[in-house]
Amino acid sequence: RMEASCLELALEGERLCKAGDCRAGVSFFEAAVQVGTEDLKTLSAIYSQLGNAYFYLHEYAKALEYHHHDLTLARTIGDLLGEAKASGNLGNTLKVLGNFEEAIVCCQRHLDISRELNDKVGEARALYNLGNVYHSKGKHVASAGTHEPGELPDDVRNALQKAANYYEENLTIVTELGDRAAQGRAFGNLGNTHYLLGNFRSAVLAHEQRLLIAKEFGDRSAERRAYSNLGNAYIFLGEFETASEYYKRTLQLARQLKDRAVEAQACYSLGNTYTLLQDYEKAIDYHLKHLVIAQELNDKIGEGRACWSLGNAYTALGNHDQAIHFAERHLEISREVGDRSGELTARLNLSDLQMVLGLSYSTNNSMMSESHVVDNSLNGTRPRAGRRYSMENMELMKLTPEKVQNWN
Amino acid sequence: SQPLSGRQAAELQSKVVPSKQILHSDNMEMEPETMETKSVTDYFSKLHMGSLVYSCTSKRKNK
Numbered sequence: 135r136m137e138a139s140c141l142e143l144a145l146e147g148e149r150l151c152k153a154g155d156c157r158a159g160v161s162f163f164e165a166a167v168q169v170g171t172e173d174l175k176t177l178s179a180i181y182s183q184l185g186n187a188y189f190y191l192h193e194y195a196k197a198l199e200y201h202h203h204d205l206t207l208a209r210t211i212g213d214l215l216g217e218a219k220a221s222g223n224l225g226n227t228l229k230v231l232g233n234f235e236e237a238i239v240c241c242q243r244h245l246d247i248s249r250e251l252n253d254k255v256g257e258a259r260a261l262y263n264l265g266n267v268y269h270s271k272g273k274h275v276a277s278a279g280t281h282e283p284g285e286l287p288d289d290v291r292n293a294l295q296k297a298a299n300y301y302e303e304n305l306t307i308v309t310e311l312g313d314r315a316a317q318g319r320a321f322g323n324l325g326n327t328h329y330l331l332g333n334f335r336s337a338v339l340a341h342e343q344r345l346l347i348a349k350e351f352g353d354r355s356a357e358r359r360a361y362s363n364l365g366n367a368y369i370f371l372g373e374f375e376t377a378s379e380y381y382k383r384t385l386q387l388a389r390q391l392k393d394r395a396v397e398a399q400a401c402y403s404l405g406n407t408y409t410l411l412q413d414y415e416k417a418i419d420y421h422l423k424h425l426v427i428a429q430e431l432n433d434k435i436g437e438g439r440a441c442w443s444l445g446n447a448y449t450a451l452g453n454h455d456q457a458i459h460f461a462e463r464h465l466e467i468s469r470e471v472g473d474r475s476g477e478l479t480a481r482l483n484l485s486d487l488q489m490v491l492g493l494s495y496s497t498n499n500s501m502m503s504e505s506h507v508v509d510n511s512l513n514g515t516r517p518r519a520g521r522r523y524s525m526e527n528m529e530l531m532k533l534t535p536e537k538v539q540n541w542n
Numbered sequence: 543s544q545p546l547s548g549r550q551a552a553e554l555q556s557k558v559v560p561s562k563q564i565l566h567s568d569n570m571e572m573e574p575e576t577m578e579t580k581s582v583t584d585y586f587s588k589l590h591m592g593s594l595v596y597s598c599t600s601k602r603k604n605k
Contacts, residue, residue, distance in 0.1 A: 148582065179580040179581055179582045182580040204580075219579075222577075222578045223577050223578050226575050244578075259576055266572075319573040319574070319576070322571075322573040323572060326570050330570075363570065366570065399569050
């Protein structure tokens with residue numbers, strides 16, 4: 135009676151998770167664990183599904199706990215395939231938690247067992263997971279580093295190159311297996327890895343494949359991702375017109391899919407692209423659209439970025455009143471969110487604008503007075519020369535892969 | 543507002559828009575993770591215990 139009850143609860147948990155209601159599914163699985171069972175393989179399946187449900191709910195500490203239970207259990211009962219699966223899931227979870235070294239060990243175990251069992255599907259999946267871990271590791275190390283532009287640190291490059299190799303290996307197998315969905319995923323992440331490595335042409339080729347497969351499946355989210363990634367790659371190829379076309383497709387799909395955050399991102403990308411094209415009216419148009427959504431979503435960081443971009447674009451058009459308005463707003467928001475470098479940038483922008491407008495620095499406005507101090511501290515011969523680059527310089531700048539890495 | 547000096551305005555305009563930060567938030571869009579799945583039903587069907595699962599499932603449905 136108890137056995138049946140545990141199983142019933144677990145089956146209901148499975149049904150709910152499959153229907154997309156992981157939260158309710160978790161309750162049933164946890165109830166099933168409470169009731170308990172002597173059948174360790176059933177318990178292993180319950181732990182595994184609990185781990186995955188928590189993973190999808192972004193509760194990674196819980197996911198880690200249950201995948202760990204599952205792994206221990208699978209080893210105890212000598213279920214090799216079960217151990218492989220648990221290792222893979224544990225690896226993915228450790229990756230999200232930033233524990234890359236342990237994640238690699240787990241994913242490698244998944245790979246080794248899959249090869250031992252001659253399980254091609256498992257092998258391919260393990261390779262994809264390993265690619266993902268190395269990609270995340272590379273990105274993480276790059277963002278934490280304080281390296282100079284023009285130098286992609288060796289550890290970052292090595293990790294990204296390994297990621298690319300694993301994706302390529304995965305692609306060989308899933309192509310043999312004729313698994314188009316898996317090919318799509320691998321192409322997408324391979325493209326992103328090439329992008330970080332600065333191989334923009336290769337990135338475009340991979341994302342074009344991803345796009346093709348997304349269309350085959352009618353998968354509009356994947357299609358949108360591909361457009362966005364293609365836009366990013368074309369920016370760094372200096373082909374801004376092409377980039378703007380892809381960002382427009384991204385925007386179109388974001389609107390169809392009713393994803394406001396993604397819509398905002400697309401508007402922001404378009405604003406930046408039109409800035410690069412020196413079409414400041416259009417840039418302002420998109421940055422304003424981005425601003426509205428950022429405010430709607432209460433995204434302060436996005437709002438600050440929008441104000442900063444708008445300040446620059448209005449400056450370019452010589453609309454100094456609007457430029458000052460947005461520079462002030464940028465300063466306010468930077469303070470609010472504790473963005474020190476944003477705050478400094480905003481102050482410098484304001485002091486520049488005030489100088490051009492011939493305003494006195496000693497106003498009653500405390501914000502202005504403070505910017506006076508900053509300006510004095512930087513006083514001397516054109517202290518701002520190296521601070522900002524013109525768009526002309528931007529276009530001429532040799533966009534080496536290393537620089538790109540540093541910018542992210 | 544006060545008249546602008548042409549030179550100053552030109553200077554300001556030429557400094558417009560930082561380069562590095564402009565692309566700062568170009569979001570890279572990653573593909574989803576794939577998780578390995580286990581199922582209690584898989585296990586039972588493998589053990590040829592489909593009838594048990596069937597009885598459990600139908601019992602549940604009848605509730």
